[in-house]
């Protein structure tokens with residue numbers, strides 16, 4: 145079983161437990177009390193890089209990354225550094241995250257918030273919106289075409305902006321065909337977990353320039369950002385480097401506005 149299949153299998157088990165506690169109809173009813181979603185698009189710079197800064201406790205590839213006792217405080221530092229959006233990894237088993245982390249971040253900042261998870265059902269999208277997320281991630285590799293299109297449509301009906309993540313040429317074609325506004329190219333191979341830093345440069349030319357191209361994973365500083373901006377990235381999604389940095393505000397600021 146691939147790492148992705150293994151993660152998704154665990155996600156489905158946890159999801160069944162949550163659905164047994166809170167049925168979808170009740171979750172949908174709760175949406176009436178949630179503030180409207182923020183539009184992240186104006187937060188992406190016309191020139192130079194934007195940063196999607198991630199709250200990431202641990203990962204399958206690196207194990208424990210950082211003790212994050214107060215995700216709201218970390219998010220405030222990201223926002224003060226000029227983050228265009230804040231990504232919260234909510235998957236629990238392999239990443240140590242939760243929807244409580246997302247709620248805490250949402251309450252602490254006015255910056256758009258991304259639910260970064262392995263989303264395979266409508267329930268997770270409604271959960272994301274009910275917790276205050278403005279964006280949701282859909283990973284092409286985890287979804288067949290019909291499910292990808294259905295979840296993409298449902299997310300947009302909920303007011304969520306979708307970050308559609310790809311790893312190779314066929315997935316990129318599917319994302320473009322879908323009409324994804326935000327396309328994330330993840331440099332981490334989901335079979336080996338290795339980072340291949342030529343992935344963005346290979347796939348970016350397949351994505352039309354009217355889409356926001358996001359370089360994801362293995363980005364450690366302004367020099368990496370500069371290279372990806374030169375290859376067409378409008379934004380970078382950064383986890384490990386920021387959660388390990390003693391001054392996350394300064395680290396986000398240093399990666400923001402970088403030009404080719």
Ligand SMILES: O=C(O)c1ccccc1NCC(=O)[C@H](O)[C@H](O)COP(=O)(O)O
Nearest residue numbers: 203204205206360361362363382383384
């Ligand atoms: O981070 C992992 O080990 C991982 C393994 C399997 C599936 C997804 C994984 N990460 C999710 C991400 O996309 C990253 O958290 C994100 O791109 C930030 O990456 P990094 O800056 O390298 O922490």
